Amino acid sequence: MLKFTEEHEWLKIDGDVATVGITEHAAGQLGDLVFVELPEAGATFSKGDSAATVESVKAASDVYCPLDGEIVEINQAIVDDPSLVNSDPQGAAWFFKLKLSDPDAANALLDEAAYKEFVA
């Protein structure tokens, strides 16, 4: 199941674990990323908390946790090469995997069509 937030995160949900990244639209708006800071595995966040930071040449931006949960894995590849977020934001450049406290809460998020309409 693929879901989106109005804060421009995408979630690929498999059972109670969501793989989370930022959307193509967000990556385009941010421009060339030069630094990514990810949370540590084991950290817990509530929906809307700042869970990661991305920095372009010019500015820093927060990446928010899209639902309540615990970080179970992070993607070291985008820390080593932040430009991956610009080249493949909705594929190889996922940010973290989140074990959801309440998987049903995902139903309230946008689906792909609704997100596309949101950014149009």
Add this chain to the structure above:
Amino acid sequence: MEDVSTLKHTPLHALHLSLGARMVPFAGYDMPVQYPEGVLKEHLHTRAAAGLFDVSHMGQIVVRPKSGKIEDAALALEKLVPVDVLGLAEGRQRYGFFTNAAGGILDDLMIVNRGDHLFLVVNAACKEADLAHIEDGLGSACDVTMLTDRALIALQGPRAGAVLCELWADVASMRFMDVAEADLHDVSCIISRSGYTGEDGFEISIPADAAVDVTQRLLEHPDVLPIGLGARDSLRLEAGLCLYGSDIDTSTSPIEAGLEWAIQKSRRPQGERAGGFPGADRILAEFSDGVSRRRVGLRPEGRAPVRGGAPLFADAEGKTPAGTVTSGGFGPSVDGPVAMGYVDAEHAESGTRLFAEVRGKYLPVAVAALPFIKQTYKR
């Protein structure tokens, strides 16, 4: 957030839109922050070839002596700036700043001797205040006029000279800070060999009605790319150049800012025209007594950019304040984060290790010499 509908446009506004620029409000103008290439490529292209910047938002001010004698305008302006204006030769330009009675900096500017008048280039956000300040100080001796019918562009980078020579103007003989009038595409322009990137380059004042034509012709050259405010900021930061409002303002003295090189001998203690500008008591005293804080370069040791506003500490626990970062970001040519800021004098020596507070962490940074890149001015 400024209301987009009230933002002013430069003569090149429509051209920026046609080039696909992303526009942002800046100093009351709707300005390009980046073009489709993006800040990183724009920055690196400027260092490798030539970048073209619209800086028409800046103020261009003519100061014409009522007596007809340039010396009278020079001496009048020396009452507002700690710069040797009288000794500025015709066709030459000098960096300077307006000071206030407390020895702070009101704005920084370029001063050109154009033979029968002085030509000043000031910051966009300060230009109205500067005009009033100059009229107050010089109005009895000079006619002061803000030029509103001219664009200003900058062509910067190692290929800038070759591009201009190839297209129109023989600028090869110009040296850093020379200013000349020349025809570009049959348009009479004022060209100075200067800029804000640390690279060789030119700033070109063009009559507004011909600005699009001249700019388009430059952009047609394969070595030239349009560059936005984003890369302008990272380029000037790597070059160690101050941004007014961030690195210098009314709370910083020129000596604290490390700008004493812009105060020539004639205006310093024991100089033939020492003092005589606002705040001279403090500024001249600082030449002998020193200052308690200095502007320095800062190299973060990790990959995380350290931005303006970050507090600096002498220890890794954030217990002993040591200063503040005034501007910082990622330096594409350095391929790492770069910053500058003010630190207490005891921490100002190059190599001193300090810690910047970023998102609750204390990141190690080293005090570093400026600039971060090698300047390539044609001296």
